[in-house]
Amino acid sequence: MQTTLVKSLFRDTEKHLDKEVQLSGWVRKIRDQKSFGFIELNDGSFFKGVQVVFDSNLSNFEEIAKLSIASSVYVTGKVVKSQGAGQTFEVIASKVEVYQKASAEYPLQNKRHTFEFLREIAHIRPRGNTFSAVFRVRSVLSYAIHKFFQEQGFVNVHTPIITGSDAEGAGEMFRVTTLKLDKPPRNADGTIDSTQDFFGKETNLTVSGQLNGETFCAAFRNIYTFGPTFRAENSNTSRHAAEFWMIEPEIAFADLSANMELGEAMIKYIIRYVMEQCPEEMEFFSQFIEKGLFEKLNNVLNNDFGKVTYTEAVEILKRSGKKFEYPVEWGIDLQSEHERFLAEEHFKKPVFVTDYPKEIKAFYMKLNPDQKTVRAMDLLAPGIGEIIGGSQREDNLELLEARMKEVNLHPEDYSFYLDLRRYGSFPHSGFGLGFERMLMYITGMTNIRDVIPFPRTPKNALF
Amino acid sequence: MQTTLVKSLFRDTEKHLDKEVQLSGWVRKIRDQKSFGFIELNDGSFFKGVQVVFDSNLSNFEEIAKLSIASSVYVTGKVVKSQGAGQTFEVIASKVEVYQKASAEYPLQNKRHTFEFLREIAHIRPRGNTFSAVFRVRSVLSYAIHKFFQEQGFVNVHTPIITGSDAEGAGEMFRVTTLKLDKPPRNADGTIDSTQDFFGKETNLTVSGQLNGETFCAAFRNIYTFGPTFRAENSNTSRHAAEFWMIEPEIAFADLSANMELGEAMIKYIIRYVMEQCPEEMEFFSQFIEKGLFEKLNNVLNNDFGKVTYTEAVEILKRSGKKFEYPVEWGIDLQSEHERFLAEEHFKKPVFVTDYPKEIKAFYMKLNPDQKTVRAMDLLAPGIGEIIGGSQREDNLELLEARMKEVNLHPEDYSFYLDLRRYGSFPHSGFGLGFERMLMYITGMTNIRDVIPFPRTPKNALF
Secondary structure: OOEOOHHHHHHOHHHHOOOEEEEEEEEEEEEEOOOEEEEEEEOOOOOOOEEEEEEOOOOOHHHHHOOOOOOEEEEEEEEEEOOOOOOOEEEEEEEEEEEEOOOOOOOOOOOOOOHHHHHHOOOOHHHOHHHHHHHHHHHHHHHHHHHHHHHOOOEEOOOOOEEOOOOOOOOOOOEEEOOOOOOOOEOOOOOEOHHHOOOOOOEEEOOOOHHHHHHHHHHHOEEEEEEEEEOOOOOOOOOOOOEEEEEEEEEEOOOHHHHHHHHHHHHHHHHHHHHHHOHHHHHHHHHHHOOOHHHHHHHHHOOOOEEEEHHHHHHHHHHOOOOOOOOOOOOOOOOHHHHHHHHHHHOOOOEEEEEEEHHHOOOOEOEOOOOOEEEEEEEEEOOOEEEEEEEEEOOOHHHHHHHHHHOOOOHHHHHHHHHHHHOOOOOEEEEEEEHHHHHHHHHOOOOHHHOOOOOOEOOEOOO | OOEOOHHHHHHOHHHHOOOEEEEEEEEEEEEEOOOEEEEEEEOOOOOOOEEEEEEOOOOOHHHHHOOOOOOEEEEEEEEEEOOOOOOOEEEEEEEEEEEEOOOOOOOOOOOOOOHHHHHHOOOOHHHOHHHHHHHHHHHHHHHHHHHHHHHOOOEEOOOOOEEOOOOOOOOOOOEEEOOOOOOOOEOOOOOEOHHHOOOOOOEEEOOOOHHHHHHHHHHHOEEEEEEEEEOOOOOOOOOOOOEEEEEEEEEEOOOHHHHHHHHHHHHHHHHHHHHHHOHHHHHHHHHHHOOOHHHHHHHHHOOOOEEEEHHHHHHHHHHOOOOOOOOOOOOOOOOHHHHHHHHHHHOOOOEEEEEEEHHHOOOOEOEOOOOOEEEEEEEEEOOOEEEEEEEEEOOOHHHHHHHHHHOOOOHHHHHHHHHHHHOOOOOEEEEEEEHHHHHHHHHOOOOHHHOOOOOOEOOEOOO
């Protein structure tokens, strides 16, 4: 007989009613009452487990009744309507075959555990409710992103993880090396001889795929990257990890408006997709992780995102009468308190802030005719603040070179990037979305360590 | 007026005929004949370009006629049936607006370039036919893999890139560090003090996500990883790169037969998907890159894969009467010549070879009752040799620990992995597919450097 998945029992209950099925999975809960008992069987295919009823007519009743949490079993039985509270159907077992009785030391017993403790058993935690929900949603969200872009003909580019360019400047980098640290080869002057390293030069882990992505945008028009990126920043906060995944689309013959349209469409699509595909998980988050989660997400889905320039936003903040910790003046980088005021109290929905002062933004952003601001955009959302950041790119060779010199970058380090402005330059735009940031927003989880399977943070690379 | 994509012109020609459209893109070819001329316009959305006809009635006819390859333009014009050979429709331009005339130094002029030369301009090469085809297929193949697994409810796991375990043993590793190479902190005895490194210990780039993946298999039943992996091996061959992508599914309550079934279904699905989605690119490969490509792929699609044990395979090789460079004896690792003989000459289709001697396979593979062989499987395919490798995993704690000691591994280094055998151990299986290997097989490209956007190989990390 073919194995039936628990997911199928829940999604197509009618089809299975009064029929015999064979299941395999793990004991999540068990209680016995002398002559019969109940197993909550989870087989990994579904957030919920199915109730299996076993009784003393089974030849190995004693063995079953003594099973420990996490034990693995094969069950044969009949699907019937359930009288009990809490489930509409259950499986009356005709056979329960024990594959392995789990050691009683199993660390994930049925009681409340702190998230901190669960991080120490990151290899076990996805077997519990919260992390089973988090990591299934992580998978579905990741697919939603691919689906959104691929269905519109975007080309997915695998930009390199190991980068030879030390010129990206977006953050502290990890060095990648095969040199022996205790006795590295040295030049005559005592400096490290990187020509003897694996790649013949110093290499690091990427902090962004954007510059490489732009080169493929010139070939395929619309592209996206989706891969791991790295920051060697010693910040032990709930929002920073040394290794995280990022999505970076880049679109050709597209200005900042098209970029905002794309960002809004993407955010709405992926939220909707997760809500449709993972109703049980989302219900769990809304009950146990973040009250008001659905309200928050529906507010994103059901409103056109706001649009405001940085200059207007500064005026709104100044006129608000609010006392901010960081005083507001034109030219400052908006702080979290300002971003949240704009999204949560003023606009009460996601809002794009555009046209920031060039001094606080990256060198590659397109200069506005006012010579003071650039075609940047940050999307601020209620409950989280900045969620995507992007811009139209400077596609004029002279302006870009001039800007690079202003900020002390060497154009010769970026020759491949400048080539895009030499050979058929084109208006183009793009943005970056931190995948874990989005996942935290959708699930309500508040620590990035709790949405990454095996998080990497300062002094921690467990498993 | 909305921009029309060239892809839409080709796929829905009827819809556009005799209507005006607006296009934007790059000049791929141009020729002028005094009073009129032709542009082959590629907009990145499609493998082929559309023919744009311009004539001297246009006010900027002189400017257009002098455009260089790669120049970017906006075109307005009418779609009409074409009389010319080579296309069924063309666009008669009423307006051609030049966005940028590309520098005449553009390195990708319309003549034959060697693949070696094109690697030096990896930021430009996807604008040419071969690499436009390769990298669009790369994207579609990557999506096919996600689609295949997600539609069956597999959970995609992002296993860590930076790994603290120095115990995977699958190959030479890159060290990841923030220590200053020229003056690293040292212990009293002169050795490097890795506790001062970013993660408080030595860390490396992952060589496989399998062990981490197995832990999620215990929670979600069926999972897959799809991400970058690394080898610091100094091998300068056409089949090795230091950074490449790998797919590693892992399935629970599944033996080697289920594993083979999954492998066969996946290979067929992804080949079929690419052939359906990229007919123009596949046609190009079959004409210019590998004669007989379709025959090779259809042979895979239209046959049940063969199955043979290693022991039987050795007999077949011995009886073949063929003279091999490496003589065949039970116990040897099969060489490329043996693998190709089996797939190409004996079975003439893909074939799974199973149950290899334990000595030549990894420690985690399930021991057979004969105590000599393990439940391993390699899939050999005509024209390439080994394409996937996998096994049923040893799920018996004692046997696994014993095997680890036999091969001088320390069980205490793998405690998280052994926990899976303590807490509800379950039969499970999985395999690894090298993504680039598969891409080379589907496209006919013979050098791995030509299927990776920015390849990383010894002494090379360009861009």
